[in-house]
Amino acid sequence: MANVTLEHITKRYEDVTAVDDMNLDIEDGEFVTFVGPSGCGKSTTMETIAGLTLPTEGTIEIGGRDVTDLPPKDRGISMVFQNIALFPHMDVYDNISFGLRLREYDQEEIDRRVEEAADIVQLEGMMDRMPEEMSGGQRQRVAIARAIVRNPDVFLMDEPLANLDAKLRVHMRTELQRLHKELDTTIIYVTHDQAEAMTMSDRIAVIDSGQLQQIDPPLVCYNEPTNLFVAGFIGSPSMNFVEGEVTADGFDAEHVTVDFDPDAYDVSVGDEVTLGIRPEDVYLADGVESVEDPSAVVDAWTDVLEPMGNEVFVYLKLAQDAELRIDERDSDQLLMSVDPDVEVEEDGEIDVVLDRSRVHLFETGSGDAIVHGLD
Amino acid sequence: MLGGLFGRSERDPDDAESDGEQRSRPGGEQRLRTDGGATASASAGTDASILTRLRRSEFVESIPFWGPPAVLVGIFVYGAVAWNLVISLIGWDGLGQPEYTDFSLAAYEQLLVDPSFTSAFWNTLILLLVFTVLSLAVGLLLAILIDRGIRFENTFRTIYLLPMSLSFVVTAIFWAWMYNPRIGLINTALRGVGLDVLTTAWLSNPDVKLFAIIFALMWQFSGYCMVVYLAGLRAIPRDQYEAARIDGASTLRVYLRVIIPQLGASTMSAAVVLMVFALKAFDFLFVLFGVNPGQSADILSVMMYRVAFDRLQWSYGAAVATVLFAMALSVIGPYLYAQYRRGEL
Numbered sequence: 001m002a003n004v005t006l007e008h009i010t011k012r013y014e015d016v017t018a019v020d021d022m023n024l025d026i027e028d029g030e031f032v033t034f035v036g037p038s039g040c041g042k043s044t045t046m047e048t049i050a051g052l053t054l055p056t057e058g059t060i061e062i063g064g065r066d067v068t069d070l071p072p073k074d075r076g077i078s079m080v081f082q083n084i085a086l087f088p089h090m091d092v093y094d095n096i097s098f099g100l101r102l103r104e105y106d107q108e109e110i111d112r113r114v115e116e117a118a119d120i121v122q123l124e125g126m127m128d129r130m131p132e133e134m135s136g137g138q139r140q141r142v143a144i145a146r147a148i149v150r151n152p153d154v155f156l157m158d159e160p161l162a163n164l165d166a167k168l169r170v171h172m173r174t175e176l177q178r179l180h181k182e183l184d185t186t187i188i189y190v191t192h193d194q195a196e197a198m199t200m201s202d203r204i205a206v207i208d209s210g211q212l213q214q215i216d217p218p219l220v221c222y223n224e225p226t227n228l229f230v231a232g233f234i235g236s237p238s239m240n241f242v243e244g245e246v247t248a249d250g251f252d253a254e255h256v257t258v259d260f261d262p263d264a265y266d267v268s269v270g271d272e273v274t275l276g277i278r279p280e281d282v283y284l285a286d287g288v289e290s291v292e293d294p295s296a297v298v299d300a301w302t303d304v305l306e307p308m309g310n311e312v313f314v315y316l317k318l319a320q321d322a323e324l325r326i327d328e329r330d331s332d333q334l335l336m337s338v339d340p341d342v343e344v345e346e347d348g349e350i351d352v353v354l355d356r357s358r359v360h361l362f363e364t365g366s367g368d369a370i371v372h373g374l375d
Numbered sequence: 376m377l378g379g380l381f382g383r384s385e386r387d388p389d390d391a392e393s394d395g396e397q398r399s400r401p402g403g404e405q406r407l408r409t410d411g412g413a414t415a416s417a418s419a420g421t422d423a424s425i426l427t428r429l430r431r432s433e434f435v436e437s438i439p440f441w442g443p444p445a446v447l448v449g450i451f452v453y454g455a456v457a458w459n460l461v462i463s464l465i466g467w468d469g470l471g472q473p474e475y476t477d478f479s480l481a482a483y484e485q486l487l488v489d490p491s492f493t494s495a496f497w498n499t500l501i502l503l504l505v506f507t508v509l510s511l512a513v514g515l516l517l518a519i520l521i522d523r524g525i526r527f528e529n530t531f532r533t534i535y536l537l538p539m540s541l542s543f544v545v546t547a548i549f550w551a552w553m554y555n556p557r558i559g560l561i562n563t564a565l566r567g568v569g570l571d572v573l574t575t576a577w578l579s580n581p582d583v584k585l586f587a588i589i590f591a592l593m594w595q596f597s598g599y600c601m602v603v604y605l606a607g608l609r610a611i612p613r614d615q616y617e618a619a620r621i622d623g624a625s626t627l628r629v630y631l632r633v634i635i636p637q638l639g640a641s642t643m644s645a646a647v648v649l650m651v652f653a654l655k656a657f658d659f660l661f662v663l664f665g666v667n668p669g670q671s672a673d674i675l676s677v678m679m680y681r682v683a684f685d686r687l688q689w690s691y692g693a694a695v696a697t698v699l700f701a702m703a704l705s706v707i708g709p710y711l712y713a714q715y716r717r718g719e720l
Contacts, residue, residue, distance in 0.1 A: 052617050073623035085614035089636045098632075099622030150622070 002063025002076065002153035002186060003028045004049060009058035011044050011210075018044040019055070020210035026188065026203075031180050032215075033189045033201040036233070041210035042190050043158055049188065050156050051075050063153050076153035080160040084143045086131040092118075093127040096146045117149035120182060121175075137168045144176075148183065155187045161196065173199055194234050198222070206230045228367035231276050231360060237313060239276045243331045243364055246271040251361065255318035255332055258295045258359055260374045267361070267370055274367075276360035279313065282336035284344075285351035293374075294353035300334060302348050311337045314344050316352065456700065463693035470687065482694035492695070494670045495678040498585055499702070502674055503653040506589045506596075510649055511642060513593060514600020519630060521601070522608045532605070536598040543595075547662035550591040554578045578663060581671035588663075588672060592656060600645045607641030608634070643710060650706045654699060675699045 004026040011019040019041045026032045034042035047053040049060060051072035059068045067075045078099075086095050094101075096117060100110045118124055121141040131139055140160060147155055157176075161169045177200055180187055191197055197204045198218045205215040206229070214226040218234075225231035231239045244253025246267045250260040253275070262269055283290065285297045300316040303324045314336045315324055322332040329335060336352060338344060361370040429435055463482050467473040486492045517535055521528055538546065553560050554577035562574040577587040611634060619629040657676040660668050666681040668674075675695055683692025 050617075050621060052620065072617075072621045077621065079618070079621045081614040081618060083612050083614045085612065085618040087615065087618075087633055087637075089639075098619070098624075102623045102628065146618075146622070 004154055004186060004188065005061040006049070007059045009045065009048055009055045009060065011048060011053060012056045017210055019048065022058070022212055024205065024212065024215065026186060029184050029186055031187045031189065031200060031202045032205060033191060033197040034205050034207055035191055035194055035197040036207035038192055040207045042207045045207065046156055046158055046188060046190050050077055050079050077156055078147040078150050078152040079156040079158065080143050080147050082159040082162050084139050084163070086139055086142055088131050091128045091130050092123065092142050095131070095142055096149050098146065099150050113149050117145040120148060120179065121145045136164050137172065140164060140172060144179065153186065155185055157187065157189045159191055176200060195236060198234070206233060224369070224372045225360070226369050228274060228362045231362070235278060237279055237335055239278050240282070240329060240334050241331070242275045244273065244275060246273055251275050253331060256298050258354060258356060258374070264375065265371050272364040273370065274362045274364045276362060277354050277358065279335045279337040281355040281358035282334055283353050283355065284338065284342065285353050291353065291355045293356040295356050295359070297351045297353055300350055300352050302344055302346055302350055305344060305346055307340060310340065312340050312344065313337050459693045459696050463690050463697050465690060467689040468687060473689070482690045485691060486694055486698065491670060491673060491678065495673040495675050498672065499654065499674045501585060502589060502656065503650050506592050506653050507646055507649040509589065509593045510596045510600050511645060513597035514645065515604050517597065517601040518604035518608055522605060535601050538595040539598045541595070543658040544662050546591065546595050547659045551578065551663055554587055581669065584669070584672040588660065592659065596649060596652070599648070603641050603645040604638060607638045611637055643713070647706060647710045651703060654703050654706070
């Protein structure tokens with residue numbers, strides 16, 4: 001058990017900066033997830049913690065001990081890899097006990113610890129199976145057992161569920177949470193899947209372009225993203241963004257206006273700002289009683305409907321001739337989620353409102369958040 | 376009968392379901408089967424339907440594809456092997472025509488008591504084993520070094536593989552110069568560092584002759600082993616190294632306990648190629664020594680040529696060839712079986 005501290009960690013490869021001045025303080029027993037798009041530096045950060053890569057600058061402390069220059073085996077860590085990385089020529093017992101045997105523990109101790117680890121991940125009775133005879137989920141369990149058997153201070157998990165099928169992934173997610181509760185060890189987890197990050201972590205570290213964007217509990221990242229990147233990355237489907245500017249009456253864009261008093265916030269008239277609103281905070285203008293503080297009505301045209309069962313995603317165009325772009329929505333589009341029993345027609349004209357208390361404003365230039373929720 | 380033989384692929388599913396089908400529809404209309412045996416209603420035009428079936432069967436349709444090569448290989452490889460076996464039994468010597476009348480094992484009995492066969496046999500075995508093991512070891516070492524992400528990796532790979540692309544005639548002459556006792560590079564180098572005691576006539580001294588040859592062949596073939604191992608190493612994901620390192624293995628142990636045990640398939644395929652080559656390492660010795668390398672370096676392939684084409688003892692030569700063939704089979708056989716077991720054949 002140990003806390004992990006990263007101070008000014010920078011990793012540069014010839015002309016690329018993979019990690020840029022990363023400062024992190026992970027507490028003992030915490031489950032922290034590094035999340036970000038591929039190539040954002042989250043895996044490199046983890047590799048520097050593991051000791052598989054040496055940072056160009058900065059120091060790493062594990063349990064108060066400076067481990068920056070120590071080899072991986074002396075850092076008190078163990079790691080689970082994306083490709084599982086079991087040794088294919090060894091059976092389950094040999095795989096799990098590999099590290100213990102290298103350290104020349106006595107046989108009784110090895111047996112006891114292997115049994116204990118296998119017990120935790122529910123692998124009893126599979127000790128002499130070869131990896132190729134096992135399913136993906138079982139192999140993943142062996143990999144986890146191999147990690148816990150050494151009783152590490154810190155677990156590092158590099159996208160351990162990425163190669164599993166969707167159903168198994170959700171199952172293993174729960175298992176990992178159970179494991180964390182049971183072991184109460186610090187876990188650092190890397191993923192590009194924001195849903196994994198949201199469901200499992202105590203805190204999420206959102207990383208982009210080698211820089212830490214925000215580290216906060218999942219719901220804080222969701223409700224109070226520090227900038228446009230976090231706002232767009234956390235949450236699925238992602239937040240709507242509308243670019244506009246601040247006027248004396250509040251926010252004004254081509255198709256959307258939201259009233260507020262600029263003096264009450266840290267903005268001044270003429271500022272270029274981006275309004276952010278999550279799909280579930282957009283409502284139909286009829287029957288808007290459920291929203292205490294609706295914005296002015298926005299005219300919209302429905303385009304595609306995506307019924308999900310428990311909700312329906314409605315893609316809205318704010319100008320009739322706007323072109324729908326699903327993955328990268330423009331300022332003239334909104335995504336709204338409605339209850340499945342609400343009748344919405346495809347290609348119809350409807351009026352919607354935004355929940356003012358859930359509106360986010362960001363500086364368009366820097367992307368920094370200005371305000372979360374208008375009074 | 377023919378339908379059963381040739382129409383198998385189309386018939387099988389039909390057969391499988393016909394039982395159940397008939398049971399489930401007792402007394403129902405008779406099902407007309409277009410293949411796989413005659414039914415009452417198909418009694419007319421049976422000849423025509425057999426022809427049609429023949430024409431449609433996969434076996435017949437595929438003949439143009441596998442037929443010609445099968446015939447060519449059958450005659451010129453397996454036919455020749457069989458003919459060689461026959462010749463070894465008929466006691467054919469000299470310039471006359473072979474007479475296929477008396478068959479005896481005389482040639483093989485002669486092999487057992489012929490000291491030159493005994494030494495050639497042992498030399499062949501030693502060459503086979505030592506050359507294979509050494510080449511594999513050197514190749515593995517080179518492959519690991521190159522796989523560590525060194526500079527000029529491609530250049531080194533080419534340099535190491537280059538000897539493989541040279542003809543044995545060229546390399547034999549090249550090594551004859553290297554081993555030249557007076558002006559050869561090896562003795563000159565040894566004298567240069569004051570190791571005069573080690574200098575010797577490498578290709579005449581019966582004690583070292585065979586090993587000098589093995590060394591030269593190893594020089595030529597370790598590059599090939601390197602390429603095979605390099606491919607094997609590249610197939611092992613980086614994760615394996617990292618997992619082993621995190622578990623606390625030193626670089627040496629990572630290779631000994633994690634990486635090298637995973638190179639079994641590479642070792643096997645490279646070893647088979649090397650061993651088969653070692654069995655027929657004829658050109659190299661022939662260029663160096665002609666038909667008579669002397670007892671300490673004689674191997675079966677050279678002996679076979681000498682006995683048959685120099686002394687014209689055709690049957691005896693054929694018997695040596697048969698032994699060589701049996702040795703090759705004992706190398707290839709287990710390999711093919713292992714491949715078959717793994718479902719790769």
